[in-house]
Ligand SMILES: O=C(O)CCC(=O)C(=O)O
């Protein structure tokens with residue numbers, strides 16, 4: 135199964151780039167650009183040799199990671215070292231949570247961008263590239279994201295508390311999520327180490343800048359929805375957006391629907407679920423840190439196109455998006471060696487940047 139999917143991903147994706155919307159017209163291309171266009175795909179990076187390979191092997195993996203982030207902004211990580219049973223258990227507990235009565239979930243509601251914790255009911259968030267409050271409000275009204283989510287932050291934060299359901303309502307939810315939160319934090323440290331090596335830094339360059347668990351784990355539930363509704367202009371399970379932080383880990387079930395924009399054509403290609411892998415993408419803050427050497431690529435969640443794509447309703451879809459960040463206090467400014475023609479962005483403190491983006495999205 136996995137092998138079939140991987141070999142399918144090895145196909146030239148240009149043939150699959152059929153889902154771009156009208157406003158995403160194909161642009162003229164030539165030479166290297168045509169090459170970049172035709173070969174644009176989300177690569178699978180085998181992280182196995184990063185864990186226990188020779189220094190040369192580790193550098194080779196690191197170079198692959200850096201190359202993928204420069205060219206695509208997305209990769210699938212294979213041999214990520216996270217136990218599949220733990221992932222399955224976390225998905226199970228997430229599903230159980232979303233099955234709780236609406237009034238129980240509403241009691242845990244997300245309230246404040248500085249906290250960024252709690253339950254976000256359908257229609258509350260509309261992810262978009264816009265930062266115009268009126269435009270976002272209008273999008274939320276006319277084409278809301280068709281999803282609900284639960285945001286979980288560092289449980290040891292001295293100020294902000296997570297919004298946990300009671301152990302009677304959801305007996306295993308809290309310990310399961312806490313375990314997964316920490317596991318993903320460790321993976322983030324390791325991918326940052328690969329980035330450091332791939333950029334020619336000392337391996338632990340980012341460690342003191344990102345060891346504070348300033349991350350948000352988002353459980354996502356996309357309910358079944360009429361395909362006709364999803365086909366409407368501008369409507370999606372999650373609208374086109376980039377993420378805000380350093381890296382995002384996307385764990386997805388088998389349903390599919392996540393799509394990644396090819397920046398050369400502005401068309402979208404599917405990030406088809408590959409069993410045993412995690413989708414990893416660069417967020418705006420890491421792109422900014424690298425002075426846009428890395429891409430923070432637009433993506434969205436649309437109607438799945440797999441085998442079960444004929445019914446009037448799409449199947450429900452579950453995913454977990456783990457949004458990683460540098461430490462709240464880390465000042466993000468052009469990394470050494472990434473200057474090019476000069477830094478494009480002023481320095482920014484991580485928490486100020488993230489809270490500013492969340493504030494524009496929700497309020
Ligand atoms: O559900 C997914 O596959 C991706 C979700 C996503 O991109 C997000 O929440 O930022």
Ligand SMILES: [Fe+2]
Pocket residue numbers: 375376377382433455
């Ligand atoms: Fe995203």
